[in-house]
Amino acid sequence: MSKMSEAALGGQFTFPGTSSTVQRIGYGAMQLAGPGVWGPPKDPDAALAVLREAVAAGVNHIDTSDFYGPHVTNQIIRQALHPYPEGLVIVTKLGARRPPDQSWQLAISPQELTEGVHDNLRNLGLEALDIVNYRAMGAGAGHGPAEGSIAEQVAVLADLKRQGLIRHIGLSNVTASQVKEAQTITDVVCVQNNYNLVNREDDAFIDDLARQGIAYVPFFPLGGFTPLQSSSLTDVANRLGSTPMQVALAWLLHRSPNILLIPGTSSVAHLRENLAAGQLTLSPDTLTELDGIAVSAGTVEH
Numbered sequence: 001m002s003k004m005s006e007a008a009l010g011g012q013f014t015f016p017g018t019s020s021t022v023q024r025i026g027y028g029a030m031q032l033a034g035p036g037v038w039g040p041p042k043d044p045d046a047a048l049a050v051l052r053e054a055v056a057a058g059v060n061h062i063d064t065s066d067f068y069g070p071h072v073t074n075q076i077i078r079q080a081l082h083p084y085p086e087g088l089v090i091v092t093k094l095g096a097r098r099p100p101d102q103s104w105q106l107a108i109s110p111q112e113l114t115e116g117v118h119d120n121l122r123n124l125g126l127e128a129l130d131i132v133n134y135r136a137m138g139a140g141a142g143h144g145p146a147e148g149s150i151a152e153q154v155a156v157l158a159d160l161k162r163q164g165l166i167r168h169i170g171l172s173n174v175t176a177s178q179v180k181e182a183q184t185i186t187d188v189v190c191v192q193n194n195y196n197l198v199n200r201e202d203d204a205f206i207d208d209l210a211r212q213g214i215a216y217v218p219f220f221p222l223g224g225f226t227p228l229q230s231s232s233l234t235d236v237a238n239r240l241g242s243t244p245m246q247v248a249l250a251w252l253l254h255r256s257p258n259i260l261l262i263p264g265t266s267s268v269a270h271l272r273e274n275l276a277a278g279q280l281t282l283s284p285d286t287l288t289e290l291d292g293i294a295v296s297a298g299t300v301e302h
């Protein structure tokens, strides 16, 4: 099997109302920054190799942010891949900043959002950003969505889109009603929330977005900083001759056709393992067994 076909095995998705089609198996770049998503990578050559290997294997959807590092991840992407291959979709996000104490602070004023777009453009070496996610609640990866208006921030991004600096707008860490509110201002092409085999709180939301053709891009698809651990997951993986992480990713691909994967890794070996998840077919019985993991974790109702 050629390398080119690896990412393609998970299938493709076209963002709604756009001509942008990506492989469903993409890559999340957050793990390329140093410990605590701060500073340079432990192994800069490995970071470059991961990005180049991903693109060589057909990945054309990379998730990033200028607050990873800060700036570090975008600069590594530029160093590894610029000039970018045709069709590569780089998705970035706004809504937070990282002061020198390494904390995560909100950056949601019109001025901060506008500066954020220019920072991303400069660090990525682009004239327009393919997709910008407004990340609500900005502070810290572990904070879940909170209700509240995001209209002011979405209006700023819509204005930057009219200026040609952003091609498409997405939302992150949001609720269904926040998506509806944003859609009164602009088109929304993707939603990026915390979701995986164990954390299933967005199940109904995913189905709603699928009906609208909007991409759902789970962050922490492998469980995040502490990857998923479950004896049922290990049992299934052993039976299929695969790894638990591959099964977790394959389950997401089976869960809904609008789910796009952006697993994060700093290792070429893990990248290759994750790309191979697109080869796995899960039977209805296996899917039911895997659904049981969320039921026992209490995130899916009986």
Ligand SMILES: NC(=O)c1ccc[n+]([C@@H]2O[C@H](COP(=O)([O-])OP(=O)(O)OC[C@H]3O[C@@H](n4cnc5c(N)ncnc54)[C@H](OP(=O)(O)O)[C@@H]3O)[C@@H](O)[C@H]2O)c1
Binding pocket: 027, 028, 029, 030, 031, 063, 064, 093, 135, 141, 172, 173, 192, 193, 218, 219, 220, 221, 222, 223, 224, 225, 226, 227, 245, 246, 262, 263, 264, 265, 266, 267, 269, 270, 271, 273, 274
């Ligand atoms: N919108 C948001 O608020 C938000 C929040 C968090 C993340 N994100 C985005 O979502 C992407 C994915 O999330 P994430 O990277 O935090 O978490 P993740 O993809 O769920 O998991 C990453 C962790 O899993 C490990 N890993 C990856 N592949 C593995 C494999 N095959 N076997 C064993 N361990 C493996 C990584 O370590 P190694 O480096 O050792 O492989 C890392 O510790 C990020 O990269 C980022 O782009 C967005």
